[in-house]
Amino acid sequence: MKVMVTGATGFIGSHVVELLLHHQFAVRVFCRSVPLARRMFGERVEIVSGDMQDENGAAQAVRDCDAVIHLAGYAKNWAKDPALFDRVNVAGTRYLLEAALEAGLKKVVITSTNLTIPASGGGPPADENRPPLERFNNDYQASKCRMERMIASCVAQGCPAVMVNPTRVFGPGILSEANSVTQMIRQYLAGTWRLILGDGNARGNYGFVADVARGHLLALTEGKVGERYLLGGSNLSFNQFFAILAEVSGRQRRMFHVPDRVALGIAGAAKFFALRFGLHPLITPEWVETFLQDWEINNDKAVRDLGYSITPFPLALKKTINWLNQSEAKEGSYENDYPYPESRTVL
Numbered sequence: 001m002k003v004m005v006t007g008a009t010g011f012i013g014s015h016v017v018e019l020l021l022h023h024q025f026a027v028r029v030f031c032r033s034v035p036l037a038r039r040m041f042g043e044r045v046e047i048v049s050g051d052m053q054d055e056n057g058a059a060q061a062v063r064d065c066d067a068v069i070h071l072a073g074y075a076k077n078w079a080k081d082p083a084l085f086d087r088v089n090v091a092g093t094r095y096l097l098e099a100a101l102e103a104g105l106k107k108v109v110i111t112s113t114n115l116t117i118p119a120s121g122g123g124p125p126a127d128e129n130r131p132p133l134e135r136f137n138n139d140y141q142a143s144k145c146r147m148e149r150m151i152a153s154c155v156a157q158g159c160p161a162v163m164v165n166p167t168r169v170f171g172p173g174i175l176s177e178a179n180s181v182t183q184m185i186r187q188y189l190a191g192t193w194r195l196i197l198g199d200g201n202a203r204g205n206y207g208f209v210a211d212v213a214r215g216h217l218l219a220l221t222e223g224k225v226g227e228r229y230l231l232g233g234s235n236l237s238f239n240q241f242f243a244i245l246a247e248v249s250g251r252q253r254r255m256f257h258v259p260d261r262v263a264l265g266i267a268g269a270a271k272f273f274a275l276r277f278g279l280h281p282l283i284t285p286e287w288v289e290t291f292l293q294d295w296e297i298n299n300d301k302a303v304r305d306l307g308y309s310i311t312p313f314p315l316a317l318k319k320t321i322n323w324l325n326q327s328e329a330k331e332g333s334y335e336n337d338y339p340y341p342e343s344r345t346v347l
Helices: 011-022 034-041 055-062 083-103 139-156 177-190 209-222 238-249 260-277 285-291 300-306 313-327
Strands: 002-006 026-031 046-049 067-070 107-111 161-166 168-170 195-197 203-208 228-231 234-237 256-258
Touching: 002 011, 002 055, 011 026, 011 034, 011 177, 011 209, 026 034, 026 055, 034 046, 046 055, 055 083, 067 083, 067 209, 083 107, 083 139, 107 209, 139 161, 161 209, 168 177, 168 209, 177 238, 177 313, 195 238, 203 209, 203 313, 209 228, 209 300, 228 300, 234 238, 238 313, 256 260, 260 285
Parallel strands: 002 026, 002 067, 026 046, 067 107, 107 161, 161 228, 168 203, 195 256
Antiparallel strands: 203 234
16 A cells, blocks of 8 residues: 655654554655655655645645545644644645545545644543534634534545544654654753643643554554544643653652743743744743643543554653653754654554
């Protein structure tokens, strides 16, 4: 089977490509930077240069392929032009689905986010059956919700699409904005991260990248068209996250709680400077509000229907710390990301 992958040079996408190659799939990478993809994967993959905002590029990229795993998207916390989120995440995905339908592909796996599913809000962990969101916290979340509605429409027209919804993914790999949890772990180990948002009781779900990458392949081989599957790991509060991190790493740090209003004020100032001077903000008020909510999720559907499995959080954290210590990883680098056996677990 020949699989075309978008977002292959990103954090999760690079793991997905390595897994596909390990399982003897032929892989075509659709990306903007051919030199970067070639440096990452060598001659093991076919590379097609293009942009998700180019309708003609999508048609060329899927030609002669059997399936697509679509991980590309605009996933940053801010854009000077908010319409960029829709141009990439909604229109770009639509171009790809239309091309896949025209080419008669067998399966299209599309990466969304758990943020399209309403927050748990202190109640039971959210699952795929939650009603659609009516209020959006940020432009990224809003664009992904519009993307999912568009995908449902394409499925009704015969497109063989399956969605996966990762949570807060961490682990060995490219230290980009998409891998911000691992960057926070690295800074904690160095003693330069000492902050906990609010009272630290807001809860989120943390998925190990090796598990999430494998979940993408399982969605390709086992996923049911029209369905979506949450791919996560452990539900933890910020306080629990840092307590386990301290225990596993053996490094106790004095942590400081940042009151909600202070965090919102700092984020507001960062957004002001971003709008005024074009400086990309570390965080925005909309994302502070997002992280102050509870985002617990239930992985049961993926476990039951796909065969998804979850690495215990302390073990995943230990593997991540070992990798950070061994690789001397730098932000945005790809050096020493592989070999990483857990990313090649047999399906």
